Amino acid sequence: MQYSLGIDLGGSHIAAALVDEEGRLLFKKTRQTDISGGVKGVAADIGLLGQSLLKNLDHNKRASVEHVGVGVPGPIHPETRKIISAPNLGWEDVDLFSELVPYFPNQEIHIVNDATCAAWAEYKFGALQDYPNSMLLTLGTGLGGGLIYRGQVFDGGNSYGFEPGHTILVADGELCSCGRRGCLEAYVSVKALRREADKALKQYPDSLLLRDKSLDASMPYTIRELFAAAAAGDPAAKYSVDLYVHYLAIGIASFVVILQPEIIALGGGISHQGTEFYTGLQEAVARHLLAGARQPVPPVIPAKLGNDAGIVGAAISR
Amino acid sequence: MQYSLGIDLGGSHIAAALVDEEGRLLFKKTRQTDISGGVKGVAADIGLLGQSLLKNLDHNKRASVEHVGVGVPGPIHPETRKIISAPNLGWEDVDLFSELVPYFPNQEIHIVNDATCAAWAEYKFGALQDYPNSMLLTLGTGLGGGLIYRGQVFDGGNSYGFEPGHTILVADGELCSCGRRGCLEAYVSVKALRREADKALKQYPDSLLLRDKSLDASMPYTIRELFAAAAAGDPAAKYSVDLYVHYLAIGIASFVVILQPEIIALGGGISHQGTEFYTGLQEAVARHLLAGARQPVPPVIPAKLGNDAGIVGAAISR
Numbered sequence: 214m215q216y217s218l219g220i221d222l223g224g225s226h227i228a229a230a231l232v233d234e235e236g237r238l239l240f241k242k243t244r245q246t247d248i249s250g251g252v253k254g255v256a257a258d259i260g261l262l263g264q265s266l267l268k269n270l271d272h273n274k275r276a277s278v279e280h281v282g283v284g285v286p287g288p289i290h291p292e293t294r295k296i297i298s299a300p301n302l303g304w305e306d307v308d309l310f311s312e313l314v315p316y317f318p319n320q321e322i323h324i325v326n327d328a329t330c331a332a333w334a335e336y337k338f339g340a341l342q343d344y345p346n347s348m349l350l351t352l353g354t355g356l357g358g359g360l361i362y363r364g365q366v367f368d369g370g371n372s373y374g375f376e377p378g379h380t381i382l383v384a385d386g387e388l389c390s391c392g393r394r395g396c397l398e399a400y401v402s403v404k405a406l407r408r409e410a411d412k413a414l415k416q417y418p419d420s421l422l423l424r425d426k427s428l429d430a431s432m433p434y435t436i437r438e439l440f441a442a443a444a445a446g447d448p449a450a451k452y453s454v455d456l457y458v459h460y461l462a463i464g465i466a467s468f469v470v471i472l473q474p475e476i477i478a479l480g481g482g483i484s485h486q487g488t489e490f491y492t493g494l495q496e497a498v499a500r501h502l503l504a505g506a507r508q509p510v511p512p513v514i515p516a517k518l519g520n521d522a523g524i525v526g527a528a529i530s531r
Numbered sequence: 532m533q534y535s536l537g538i539d540l541g542g543s544h545i546a547a548a549l550v551d552e553e554g555r556l557l558f559k560k561t562r563q564t565d566i567s568g569g570v571k572g573v574a575a576d577i578g579l580l581g582q583s584l585l586k587n588l589d590h591n592k593r594a595s596v597e598h599v600g601v602g603v604p605g606p607i608h609p610e611t612r613k614i615i616s617a618p619n620l621g622w623e624d625v626d627l628f629s630e631l632v633p634y635f636p637n638q639e640i641h642i643v644n645d646a647t648c649a650a651w652a653e654y655k656f657g658a659l660q661d662y663p664n665s666m667l668l669t670l671g672t673g674l675g676g677g678l679i680y681r682g683q684v685f686d687g688g689n690s691y692g693f694e695p696g697h698t699i700l701v702a703d704g705e706l707c708s709c710g711r712r713g714c715l716e717a718y719v720s721v722k723a724l725r726r727e728a729d730k731a732l733k734q735y736p737d738s739l740l741l742r743d744k745s746l747d748a749s750m751p752y753t754i755r756e757l758f759a760a761a762a763a764g765d766p767a768a769k770y771s772v773d774l775y776v777h778y779l780a781i782g783i784a785s786f787v788v789i790l791q792p793e794i795i796a797l798g799g800g801i802s803h804q805g806t807e808f809y810t811g812l813q814e815a816v817a818r819h820l821l822a823g824a825r826q827p828v829p830p831v832i833p834a835k836l837g838n839d840a841g842i843v844g845a846a847i848s849r
Binding site: 345379395468 | 686687782784790
């Protein structure tokens with residue numbers, strides 16, 4: 214069995230593992246991301262993490278590892294290989310590639326976009342398998358994603374970055390973390406869920422979400438509790454979850470009329486919901502598409518690879 | 532020189548011409564679209580128009596015309612070749628292809644989407660030449676367009692239809708002709724321009740637009756007069772044109788963050804504006820993109836082929 218090294222560099226954690234040709238993980242390790250030492254420090258952390266994984270293999274197998282893929286949260290310049298921008302790391306125009314070369318002298322290193330990686334992994338081994346025209350959306354702190362078009366990653370031809378979270382949902386609407394107004398991400402992120410729930414809680418002081426807690430606390434309820442309360446019929450929670458589904462469905466319908474995916478998989482923290490969430494979302498997407506009448510309604514399903522999609526995708530991206 | 536026959540089937544007119552290998556038109560003819568006879572009637576009109584053009588060629592040249600392309604305002608099923616839907620013609624699931632075969636027994640017939648045709652023509656011979664990752668938007672009664680990706684037409688892999696006008700600009704916003712709310716088309720169509728100008732005119736009864744006219748008339752001012760009045764500083768006209776540019780810029784920025792075109796050309800009736808319009812639009816697109824900071828700002832330029840783009844694109848589409 215041939216292995217590659219896959220590394221997922223996120224704003225809070227670095228996760229790495231050896232990945233076999235079937236997308237299975239071996240010896241997964243994670244550590245916290247520490248950006249205080251700049252790109253050199255992060256490269257050293259990645260390098261040592263990767264080397265420690267390679268040491269688990271016997272000499273022959275180790276020598277056969279030819280590829281190290283690093284998924285990063287930002288667009289990569291196709292020629293210079295530099296990270297054009299990675300707001301979660303505070304990076305602009307950073308050459309991680311060159312800093313990593315000394316740590317992996319016997320391997321080819323590829324720096325790739327993390328959301329693109331995840332979509333590619335779901336296409337090769339996960340929920341998008343057998344769908345050469347399909348899409349992954351990751352719902353979490355932000356809204357990321359990747360498009361598979363004719364069995365390849367869609368990269369705009371330029372790798373400037375596929376940023377579904379920064380398409381506009383409400384022109385001149387809510388302020389987004391990117392500085393613009395009305396981005397889809399400003400309506401379907403964890404922050405947006407909390408914003409709307411907090412608004413609703415002022416109307417519903419008896420909400421389950423406030424029963425043993427104070428809204429003044431910095432994190433009075435978890436997203437899991439919010440969805441559980443909504444499922445239990447709590448009006449404030451239900452209001453914010455319903456609004457979330459409404460906006461997400463409109464956003465998805467918007468993608469469908471131009472990108473035309475056959476199926477859409479949802480990953481990221483908020484995607485771990487039961488069938489009721491997916492049924493409701495699917496119906497809302499259908500409503501928003503059927504008025505326009507042209508496109509078939511693509512199924513919306515949970516992603517399969519979870520947090521490992523980034524590692525797997527980095528390992529298999531070339 | 533080898534010729535193909537290109538036909539642009541629109542809601543109001545059918546335009547046809549012979550097109551040479553350099554995209555030049557020969558013997559262009561147009562007639563009104565008459566849908567009263569159904570698909571058979573339209574096919575007869577197209578067939579006779581095309582045959583009359585072919586008769587202009589001598590026998591040898593006529594025999595060398597191997598291709599008839601028909602651009603239609605709707606998505607085409609990639610296998611059945613049926614027109615899935617063409618609201619401007621009142622058509623659903625219509626087999627124009629089979630109806631045309633008797634009229635062109637010696638030619639291959641291709642039924643293609645009109646906006647896709649126009650984008651392809653602009654890429655091969657017009658404003659998008661030398662830009663293998665680029666986009667055409669057509670501004671008129673509706674908002675159409677096509678994407679060129681890696682030197683090919685982007686068709687989603689399924690040809691379900693690339694409908695930039697029906698992406699969402701304002702969730703739950705203005706009612707669109709498609710029945711949904713908040714589509715980009717509901718903010719950057721001729722109808723939207725008039726809607727906003729009419730609102731503004733109530734505030735500005737002294738407007739140039741009303742000086743010799745009555746707002747009660749069914750078409751009190753033309754779009755050309757509206758833009759001329761805006762350029763002359765008329766407040767009501769300026770308000771609606773500025774708002775149009777604002778919304779169009781936000782829509783364009785939304786496309787850029789996912790589709791990543793290097794350049795965008797504007798066609799259609801509203802696109803025939805001076806450099807001031809394009810400079811203002813370009814600046815607004817830049818403002819909306821720079822906050823997000825990742826993508827380079829693509830130039831926004833006028834299309835070159837005008838109304839002939841559809842004919843040329845149909846003639847050269849395979």
